[in-house]
Structure formats: C-alpha cells, structure tokens
Amino acid sequence: MKEPSCHNWHVHAVSMPDFMPLKKLGELQGKRLRSVVESAYANVACFRKRMDARKVKPQDIKGIADISLLPFSEKNDLRTTYPFGLFASPMKDVVRLHASSGTTGKPIVVGYTARDMEVWKNVIMRTLAAAGMHRGDILQNAFGYGLFTGGLGLHYGAEALGATVIPISGGNTERQIMLLCDLKVTAICCTPTYFIHLMEHAEKMGVDLKKLPLRVGVFGAEPWTEGMRLFIEKGAGIKAFDIYGLTEIIGPGVAAECERHCGLHVFEDCFYPEIIDPVSGKNLPDGKEGELVLSTLQKEATPMLRYRTHDMTTILPEPCKCGRTLRRIMRIDHRSDDMFIIRGVNVYPSQIEAALLKVEQTFPHYLVILTKANGLDQVEVQVEVTREVFSDRISEMENLRGKISLSIEHVVGLRMNVRLVEPQTIERSQGKAKRVVDRRTMNPGDKL
Ligand code: DLL
Numbered sequence: 531m532k533e534p535s536c537h538n539w540h541v542h543a544v545s546m547p548d549f550m551p552l553k554k555l556g557e558l559q560g561k562r563l564r565s566v567v568e569s570a571y572a573n574v575a576c577f578r579k580r581m582d583a584r585k586v587k588p589q590d591i592k593g594i595a596d597i598s599l600l601p602f603s604e605k606n607d608l609r610t611t612y613p614f615g616l617f618a619s620p621m622k623d624v625v626r627l628h629a630s631s632g633t634t635g636k637p638i639v640v641g642y643t644a645r646d647m648e649v650w651k652n653v654i655m656r657t658l659a660a661a662g663m664h665r666g667d668i669l670q671n672a673f674g675y676g677l678f679t680g681g682l683g684l685h686y687g688a689e690a691l692g693a694t695v696i697p698i699s700g701g702n703t704e705r706q707i708m709l710l711c712d713l714k715v716t717a718i719c720c721t722p723t724y725f726i727h728l729m730e731h732a733e734k735m736g737v738d739l740k741k742l743p744l745r746v747g748v749f750g751a752e753p754w755t756e757g758m759r760l761f762i763e764k765g766a767g768i769k770a771f772d773i774y775g776l777t778e779i780i781g782p783g784v785a786a787e788c789e790r791h792c793g794l795h796v797f798e799d800c801f802y803p804e805i806i807d808p809v810s811g812k813n814l815p816d817g818k819e820g821e822l823v824l825s826t827l828q829k830e831a832t833p834m835l836r837y838r839t840h841d842m843t844t845i846l847p848e849p850c851k852c853g854r855t856l857r858r859i860m861r862i863d864h865r866s867d868d869m870f871i872i873r874g875v876n877v878y879p880s881q882i883e884a885a886l887l888k889v890e891q892t893f894p895h896y897l898v899i900l901t902k903a904n905g906l907d908q909v910e911v912q913v914e915v916t917r918e919v920f921s922d923r924i925s926e927m928e929n930l931r932g933k934i935s936l937s938i939e940h941v942v943g944l945r946m947n948v949r950l951v952e953p954q955t956i957e958r959s960q961g962k963a964k965r966v967v968d969r970r971t972m973n974p975g976d977k978l
Contacts (some may be wrong), residue, residue, distance in 0.1 A: 540692055541664045544655045547799050548854040555855060558799055560593035562827035567591045567600065570833045573618035576607055577835060597802060597825060598813055602836045608638035608778065619643050619831045629677040630777035631876045631942065637677070640777055641831035647686070649828050653783035653797045654687020660788040660795065660854075661748050661771040663717050665692025670713075672706060672720035672728075673751070673874075675699040679781025680751055680874065684719050687783065693717070700724065700874075703731045710742060717746040721874040722754040722762065722770075726905035729765050740767030748773055750782060751874040753863045759791075772861055778837055779824050785859055793846045793858030800828050803859060804836070805845055808866040816847035821866050822859065840867040870900065870966055872907045875944050879965035882911060885941040889933050891919045895956045898946075902970045909946040911938065912956060920952050 550558070568588045570577040580601040581587070590599055608616060617624070625644050629637035642650065663669070669688045673680030681699055688695045696713060698706060700720065706728060709715065718725065725747055732739050747762060750773035762770045774794050775784035784801050785794035796803045801824050805814045808821040822839045826832075842865060846858040869878050879898065886892050895914040900907060913934055919927065927950055935948045957964075 541659045544652075544691065545659045545854075548656060548660070548795065548797075548856055550799065550855055552855055555799060556594055559802055559827060560595075562799075563594055563597060563802065563825065564588070564591055566825070566827055566829065566833045567835065569618050569830070570835055574616055574833070576611055576616060577601075577603070577833075594802065597804065597836065600825075600835050602811065602823065602838050603834055604838045605638060605778065605840075608640075609636065612636050613639040614641075616832055616834075617641055618833050624831050626682075627677075628679045628682075628777055628781060630679070631878065631881065638778065643830040646780075646828075646830050649800055650683060650780050650783055651687045651690045653780070653800055654684060655691045656797060657773050657783055657786035658684075658688055658691050658693070658717075658748065660786050661717075661746050661773075662769065662789060663688075663691060663693060663746055663748075667691075667693040667716045667746070668696065668714060669693045670696045670698055670706065670710060670715045670718045672698055672700055672718060672724060673782075678874070679775070679777050680719075683775070683781040683783060684748075703728055704735070707732050707735055707737055710739070710744060711737060714743050716743050717748065718744060718768075719748040719773075721751050722749040722758055723752065723873065723902075723905060723907060725749060725762060725766075725770075726758065729762070730905050739765070744768055747771065750774055752871040754861075755863065756861075774841075774859070774862060776824075776839060776841075778832075778834055778839075779826055780829065784824065788850065788852040788854060790850055790852050792850065793860050795850065795854050795856040795858050798856050801825065802827055803845060803857065805843070806838075808840075808842075816845040816857070819844045819860075822862075840865045840869065842866055868966065870898075870968065872900065872909055872944060875942070877942055877944065881942050882938060882965075885937040886913060886934065888937045888941075889930070891916050891930060892934065893953065895958075896965065897956050898966045900966065900968045900970050907970060909944070910949055911946050912949045912951050914953050914956055915950045917953055920950070 571588045584601055586599050623643045624641040626642040627639055629639045631637055671684050673684055675681030685695055745768055747768045747770040759770045771787045773782055773786045775782040785796040787794050804823040805820040806823050807814055814820040822841045822843050824837050826834045841862045843859045843862050869876055883894055886894055893914040897912045899910045931948050931950055939945050
C-alpha cells in the first residue's frame with residue numbers, strides 16, 4: 531500500500547477540534563445548542579409551534595443533555611414549508627442554496643450563510659485530513675457539481691486544506707481516467723460504485739491504477755460494504771475512506787473515517803448525534819442500533835433540531851485508537867424508510883408514483899428493479915398499462931414508454947429503463963406494497 535508522502539503542521543492544526551477533551555466538548559455543545567435553539571425558536575414558525583406544543587422554551591435548554599426535551603423534525607417539514615419556510619436567516623444573508631429530492635416531485639431546499647460555508651469548509655478539511663490528505667495532494671473531485679452537495683461541498687474544503695482540486699464532476703469515465711493519469715492525481719472522491727465502474731473501465735483501457743500516484747479514495751453518498759472497500763483497495767492500490775452526510779444537515783462532512791477504519795467519527799462539535807428506536811422514538815443508549823437523529827449546533831440559515839435521518843446505525847462509545855475524542859457511528863448500510871439510492875441520487879417510490887400519475891393509460895401498479903451491470907446501478911421500472919394499450923400497435927406502446935420515461939426523468943432527475951407489462955402481472959401485496967426489488971449485490975466478489 532502506498533503511504534502518505536508527508537504530513538504537515540496545517541493538517542494537525544485543522545484536526546485539533548477532533549481531539550478536544552470531552553468535558554470541553556460537552557460545554558461547547560451545550561453552548562452551541564442553546565444558541566441554535568434560540569434562533570430556531572425566534573425565526574422558524576414550525577420549530578416554535580412544535581416547541582410550544584411540548585411546552586418547551588429555549589430557556590429550558592441549559593446543556594446538551596436537555597436535547598431530548600426538543601421535538602423531532604423530519605423531511606416532510608422541509609417539504610410542507612417549501613422552499614424557505616425553515617430558514618432562520620433573512621435571504622440577504624444566505625449565500626448558497628442546495629437541494630435534494632423530496633418524497634414527491636418538489637425537492638427540499640437548504641441554505642447557507644457565509645458562516646455556514648466556513649463551518650462546512652472546516653468539517654470537510656477535517657474529513658480529508660482524517661483520510662490522510664494534506665497540502666500538495668491533487669484531488670479529482672468526481673462528485674456531481676450542482677444542487678447536489680457532494681461536488682461543491684468537497685471542493686471548498688479541499689482547497690482550504692491546500693489540495694489542488696480538479697472539479698471534473700461525475701461522468702465521462704474515459705476522460706476521468708485520462709486525467710487521473712496525466713495530472714498525477716493523488717486522491718479521488720466520488721460514490722464507491724462509480725469508483726468501481728472507473729476501475730473496470732481503466733482495466734479495459736489498459737490502465738493499471740496501482741501504478742499511478744493515486745493514494746487515497748474518499749467515498750460516500752450511498753451505502754457500501756467492507757467487501758467493496760477491500761475490492762477497491764486491492765484493485766486500485768489505494769486506501770479507501772467512508773464519508774457520510776446529508777443535505778438537510780450540511781451535505782458531506784457530518785462524519786468521516788480515520789486511518790483506523792473502524793466507524794465514522796461524527797463532527798460532534800457541529801452536529802450532535804442521537805440514536806432512537808424508529809418506532810417508539812425513544813432514545814437508545816450508545817452501542818444499540820437504531821435511527822440516527824442529528825441536530826446542527828452551528829447552522830445559521832437552516833438549523834435542524836433533532837432531524838430524523840432514517841439512516842440506521844449504532845454509536846460506538848469506546849474511544850478510537852486514533853485519539854480522536856469524537857464518537858463514531860458504524861457504517862450505514864440500511865434505512866428505516868423506503869428511500870433508495872441510485873448512483874448517489876436519492877429516490878423515493880412516491881416520486882415514481884407521482885411521475886406515473888402524470889401519464890394517462892397507466893395504472894399506479896409498478897415495480898422498481900435494481901440491478902448492477904459493469905459496477906453501475908441499473909434501474910428498471912415495470913409499469914402496468916391498460917388492456918387497450920397493451921393490444922395497441924408497437925409504436926404506440928413505444929410512445930407511451932417514452933412518455934413515462936420522460937416523466938420519471940422530470941420528477942426524479944434520473945433516466946430509468948421502463949418496461950410496460952400487462953394488467954394484473956405485478957403482484958398485489960396484502961399489506962404495504964413492495965415497490966422495490968433490490969438485486970444489487972453488495973459483495974464485489976460475487977458479481978458487480
Ligand atoms: O449524499 C451528501 C454526501 C455527499 C455524503 C458526498 C457523502 C459524500 P443526500 O443526497 O442528501 O446527501 O443523501 C443523504 O445518503 O441520508 C444516507 O442515506 C446516504 N448516505 C450518504 N453518505 C453515506 C454513506 C449526500 N457514507 C443520504 N454510507 C443519507 C451510507 C450514505 N449511506
């Protein structure tokens with residue numbers, strides 16, 4: 531395995547908050563929580579109403595332990611107050627907006643003040659420093675640039691660390707490989723499945739990634755496994771790190787692995803993690819698996835209090851051998867709701883339903899089948915059509931297929947293969963309809 535060429539003082543300075551004594555960290559969390567609750571209560575009607583309903587006032591929050599007095603928030607709050615209802619800062623102070631898919635056609639929108647951008651930059655610097663990156667690294671940023679938080683989120687933090695950023699964004703695999711070789715890239719970030727696709731493509735092009743200066747891979751935005759890490763590390767001769775985050779909280783930069791690779795340190799001075807039972811909503815102790823709930827301790831524009839992520843994990847209470855005092859969460863491998871992630875894009879079955887409703891001659895009976903080919907996620911949407919359509923001419927079927935595909939692309943932002951099936955062919959369920967069949971194998975040894 532290739533080792534980092536050098537460490538420098540800048541990296542140590544950047545990572546200092548990761549090693550804060552626990553007492554100091556607790557005090558800081560308490561102070562920051564008080565201030566974020568005051569702002570949310572004063573400026574966001576939704577938070578104020580919900581706190582009032584619980585008879586909780588900002589003054590009741592004296593320290594971080596009082597966090598469980600606060601009500602939860604969830605994705606639906608962002609949807610029902612779309613687009614700016616949860617903003618706590620006036621628009622003149624908001625310097626950036628990002629968005630991610632909601633449960634139906636409309637996205638959810640979050641904002642950042644100039645100070646939020648500084649916090650984001652800071653947690654990304656710490657994320658990359660934990661992965662062994664430093665000034666002088668050349669980072670190929672293959673996360674998507676745009677409304678998605680991956681590209682621009684990583685971009686500014688990497689520059690602030692002193693790395694040289696190549697803002698290539700996602701896609702165009704051949705060009706990615708050409709630049710990896712020509713620009714002497716030492717680090718790359720993208721979704722893990724995209725990197726595996728890149729590895730396969732490199733092999734086809736006769737490029738041996740192991741022979742390149744590429745040393746570090748920073749991967750996230752979707753679930754992946756230890757098996758995939760081994761496959762990547764062995765196949766590309768790099769060290770692979772898991773990073774976690776979500777748009778509602780900040781984007782990437784919520785939690786990241788260190789060189790020990792045993793869970794992801796949560797940047798707890800900025801985002802406070804809790805684990806709850808997803809059914810009862812009761813807090814669970816460290817060490818027990820449940821739904822991750824996050825509160826932003828510093829976010830000005832869109833603060834989030836006790837946001838239910840639906841990501842299932844466990845907080846690991848034992849100190850990490852790296853010396854960081856930040857608690858770790860275990861890698862996230864499933865969710866408590868029906869959202870699925872395709873090539874890093876979040877998709878809800880309800881979005882597909884909304885897209886189908888816009889097209890006549892279809893039934894709202896559909897099935898999404900997820901598979902993998904050449905390392906990339908493939909999606910087929912099977913849609914039941916009326917009997918008349920099914921007996922119509924092929925060209926008309928094709929026409930309808932095109933319309934559905936376009937409608938889905940419009941709502942979800944992703945092109946999916948559509949297959950029209952006869953009425954009554956999709957199995958009806960007794961209880962909750964099964965809309966998604968996930969046949970993507972998570973084990974790269976099996977079949978990619
Ligand atoms: O995926 C932010 C991000 C960008 C994270 C780049 C890491 C790297 P969203 O599009 O809002 O934001 O999706 C958030 O993706 O709730 C998880 O379900 C999933 N997710 C993100 N990172 C991981 C990970 C970005 N490392 C949703 N492992 C989250 C498993 C992840 N799931």
